Amino acid sequence: MKKRVVRSLVIGALLVGLLGIVGCGGSGKEKLYVYNWGDYIDESVIKEFEKEYDVDVIYELFATNEEMYLKIKAGTAKYDVAIPSDYMITKMLNEDLLHKIDLNNIPNYAGIDDRFKNLSFDPNNEFSVPYMWGTVGIIYNKTMVQEPVDSWDILWDDKYAKQILMLDSQRDSIAVALKKLGYSLNSRSEKELEEAKELLIKQKPLAYVGDEVKDKMIGNEAALAVVWSGDAVYMKRENPDLEYVIPKEGSNIWYDSMVIPKTSQNKELAEKFIDFMCREDIAYKNADYIGYSTPHREVMEMLPQELVSDPAYYPAEGDLANSEVFIDLTDVLSIYDRIWTEVKSQ
Amino acid sequence: MKRKFLTTPYMLWMLIFTIIPLILVFYFSFFESGPDGIKFTTEYIERVFEPIYLKVIFRSFALAVISTIFCLVLGYPMAMILASRELKRRDFLIVLFVVPMWMNFLARTYAWMTLLENNGIINQILMALSLPTISILYTDKAVILGMVYNFLPFMVLPIYSVLSKIDRSIIEAAEDLGANPLRTFFKVIFPLSLPGVLSGIIMVFMPAVTTFVISRLLGGGQYMLIGNLIEQQFLTTGDWGFGSSLSLILMLILLLTMGIMSKTDKDREGGRFF
Numbered sequence: 063m064k065k066r067v068v069r070s071l072v073i074g075a076l077l078v079g080l081l082g083i084v085g086c087g088g089s090g091k092e093k094l095y096v097y098n099w100g101d102y103i104d105e106s107v108i109k110e111f112e113k114e115y116d117v118d119v120i121y122e123l124f125a126t127n128e129e130m131y132l133k134i135k136a137g138t139a140k141y142d143v144a145i146p147s148d149y150m151i152t153k154m155l156n157e158d159l160l161h162k163i164d165l166n167n168i169p170n171y172a173g174i175d176d177r178f179k180n181l182s183f184d185p186n187n188e189f190s191v192p193y194m195w196g197t198v199g200i201i202y203n204k205t206m207v208q209e210p211v212d213s214w215d216i217l218w219d220d221k222y223a224k225q226i227l228m229l230d231s232q233r234d235s236i237a238v239a240l241k242k243l244g245y246s247l248n249s250r251s252e253k254e255l256e257e258a259k260e261l262l263i264k265q266k267p268l269a270y271v272g273d274e275v276k277d278k279m280i281g282n283e284a285a286l287a288v289v290w291s292g293d294a295v296y297m298k299r300e301n302p303d304l305e306y307v308i309p310k311e312g313s314n315i316w317y318d319s320m321v322i323p324k325t326s327q328n329k330e331l332a333e334k335f336i337d338f339m340c341r342e343d344i345a346y347k348n349a350d351y352i353g354y355s356t357p358h359r360e361v362m363e364m365l366p367q368e369l370v371s372d373p374a375y376y377p378a379e380g381d382l383a384n385s386e387v388f389i390d391l392t393d394v395l396s397i398y399d400r401i402w403t404e405v406k407s408q
Numbered sequence: 409m410k411r412k413f414l415t416t417p418y419m420l421w422m423l424i425f426t427i428i429p430l431i432l433v434f435y436f437s438f439f440e441s442g443p444d445g446i447k448f449t450t451e452y453i454e455r456v457f458e459p460i461y462l463k464v465i466f467r468s469f470a471l472a473v474i475s476t477i478f479c480l481v482l483g484y485p486m487a488m489i490l491a492s493r494e495l496k497r498r499d500f501l502i503v504l505f506v507v508p509m510w511m512n513f514l515a516r517t518y519a520w521m522t523l524l525e526n527n528g529i530i531n532q533i534l535m536a537l538s539l540p541t542i543s544i545l546y547t548d549k550a551v552i553l554g555m556v557y558n559f560l561p562f563m564v565l566p567i568y569s570v571l572s573k574i575d576r577s578i579i580e581a582a583e584d585l586g587a588n589p590l591r592t593f594f595k596v597i598f599p600l601s602l603p604g605v606l607s608g609i610i611m612v613f614m615p616a617v618t619t620f621v622i623s624r625l626l627g628g629g630q631y632m633l634i635g636n637l638i639e640q641q642f643l644t645t646g647d648w649g650f651g652s653s654l655s656l657i658l659m660l661i662l663l664l665t666m667g668i669m670s671k672t673d674k675d676r677e678g679g680r681f682f
Contacts, residue, residue, distance in 0.1 A: 126643065126644065128644045128645075128646060129643050131646075132643065132646060230624070230629040232644055232645075267628075267630075268546055268628065269545075269546040269627075269628020269630060270628055270629030271628060271629065274521070278525075281525065281527060282527060283525050283526055283527060395646070396645065398645075399640065399641075399644070399645040399647065400460070402640075403460060403461070403464070403632060403637065403640070404460055406629060406630060406632040406636075407460065407463055407464050407467070407631075407632040408630075
C-alpha cells in the first residue's frame with residue numbers, strides 16, 4: 063500500500079515536472095502576459111516591444127469581458143496586463159482584483175486627452191490607462207436601405223425583417239431595446255426590462271452574431287446591423303456602401319482601458335508595456351490598424367482628417383448627451399440572463 | 409499485482425479529469441457559499457425545471473433526435489456500401505470519408521456558414537444554373553444540417569466495423585434456406601449489426617444534444633440549446649450553481665436514456681424485434 067502511494071507521488075511529480083518544462087519554453091527572457099480582445103491590436107507592436115525590451119510577450123485573447131473576468135478571478139493564469147471595459151473595471155475593483163498603476167512610470171500618459179481622464183469607473187486615474195473608446199450604433203447598407211437611418215426604430219421596421227444582424231451579447235442587445243423605449247441602458251427595473259424583452263421577442267432579426275458580423279456586412283448579407291464603432295470603420299473601408307450612425311435616442315459609449323490584474327508577477331514590466339502602448343507612434347499604429355477611436359491627443363491629429371472630424375467615429379461630448387456608459391449590474395444580472403434566454407428561445 | 413501500477417497514470421488521469429470535475433459539478437449544484445458559510449440548497453435544481461428552461465432542454469433533445477435519425481438513415485446504407493465485398497478500393501474510400509475529420513470541427517462548421525449564405529457559394533452555383541436559391545442559414549434546418557454533417561462519420565464507422573465482421577456463411581445460410589434479400593436483411597443482417605447501430609446512435613446523439621457551437625454559428629444564436637445555456641451561465645452570467653445544475657440534469661437524462669437503450673438491446677438479442 064505504502065509503495066503504491068509513493069509510486070503515484072513519483073508519477074505525479076514527473077507529470078508536474080513535464081508540464082513545467084513545456085510551460086517554460088526554454089528561453090530565459092523575462093515574460094509578459096498580455097490578455098486582450100481578439101483583433102484589437104496591430105500585432106507588429108508586440109514584436110516591437112519584445113525587441114526593444116528584450117522580453118517574451120505571451121499574448122492571449124478573449125471575446126467578452128465576462129470571459130476575461132472569470133479567468134482572472136480564478137487566478138490560475140498570471141496575466142500582467144488586461145484590457146477590460148468600463149463596467150468590468152468597476153466590478154474588478156469591487157472585488158480587489160487590480161493593482162494600482164504608478165503613473166510616474168507611465169510618462170506617455172501625458173498624451174491622453176483630458177476628456178478620458180477621471181472617468182466614473184476610475185475617478186482618480188489610479189487603476190486604469192485608456193486604450194480605446196467608442197460607441198454602439200447601426201451600420202447599414204446604402205444600396206438596401208433608402209430612407210435615412212437615425213433611430214433604433216428602424217430595427218423593428220417590418221420592411222427589414224430577417225435582414226438585421228444583432229449582437230449576440232446580453233447587455234448590448236437589451237441596451238438597444240431599453241434605449242428605444244427611452245429608458246436607461248443601466249436599468250434595474252424589472253418592469254422596464256420586461257418591456258425590453260417583449261420588444262426583442264417582437265423583433266425579427268436575421269441572427270445574433272459575434273465577430274462574423276464584419277464579414278456578413280462586407281459581403282452584403284444583411285441590410286442593417288448593430289455594431290461597435292471601430293468595427294464600422296473597418297467594414298466601411300472594405301465596403302464603401304456601408305454607413306454608420308449613432309441613433310438619436312442615444313446609445314452606449316464605452317472605454318476600454320489597460321489594467322494590471324493582481325495575477326501579475328511583474329508589475330514593473332507591465333507598466334513599461336502600458337507606457338509603450340501609450341507612445342505616440344505605437345498608439346497611432348494600433349488606432350490606424352483596428353479603427354477604434356483613440357484617446358490620444360497627438361494620435362488623433364495624425365489620423366486622416368475625415369475620420370477624426372466625423373461625429374459618428376469621434377463624437378464630441380455634446381453629441382453624446384443621451385448616451386451612457388455601462389454600469390456594473392452584478393446584482394441584477396440574473397434578470398438580464400433570464401430575459402435573454404427567453405428572447406433567444408422563442 | 410505487478411501489472412497494477414501500470415494503471416496508475418490512467419487512474420490519476422480519470423481522477424483529475426473526470427472524478428474531481430464531477431464532484432465539483434455536484435458541489436456547485438447543491439451548495440452555495442454565502443456570508444454565513446456554506447449551505448445546502450436545491451434552488452438551482454428547481455430553477456432547471458422552470459418552463460423556459462424545460463423548453464430549451466426539449467428543443468435540444470428534439471433537434472438531436474432528428475439529427476440522429478438522419479444520420480442513421482444516411483449512414484446505414486453508406487456503411488453497407490463500405491462493407492460490401494464487391495467494393496474495390498475500400499480503404500481509399502474509407503480514408504476519403506475520414507479525411508474531413510482531420511480538419512478542425514469549428515473550421516468545418518464555419519465553412520458551412522460561407523456555403524449557405526444568401527450570396528454564398530451554393531446559391532451562386534444555383535443562380536448560375538438559373539435554379540431557385542435557398543436561404544436556410546440561421547434556421548433550425550441549418551442547425552440539423554450542421555449536426556448531420558459533423559456527426560455522420562460517428563454513425564457510419566461503428567456500423568461499418570460490425571457489418572464487415574459478420575460471418576458470410578450466416579448470410580449464405582439464410583439465402584440457401586430461401587430468404588429473399590429483403591428478408592435476409594431484416595432477419596439476419598440488421599439484427600446482427602444492432603450493436604454497431606447502437607453505438608452509432610450514442611456517438612451521434614451525445615454530441616448533438618450537448619453542442620453549442622453549431623447552434624451558435626449556423627442557427628445565428630436564435631436556437632438556444634442546453635449547451636448554449638450552460639455556456640452562458642459559466643461565461644456570461646457567472647452563475648456556476650445554475651450552470652452546474654443544468655449539466656447535472658443533462659447528465660442524468662443522458663444516463664437514463666442510455667440505460668434504457670442498452671436494456672432494450674439485451675431484449676433484442678436474437679433479433680426478435682422484427
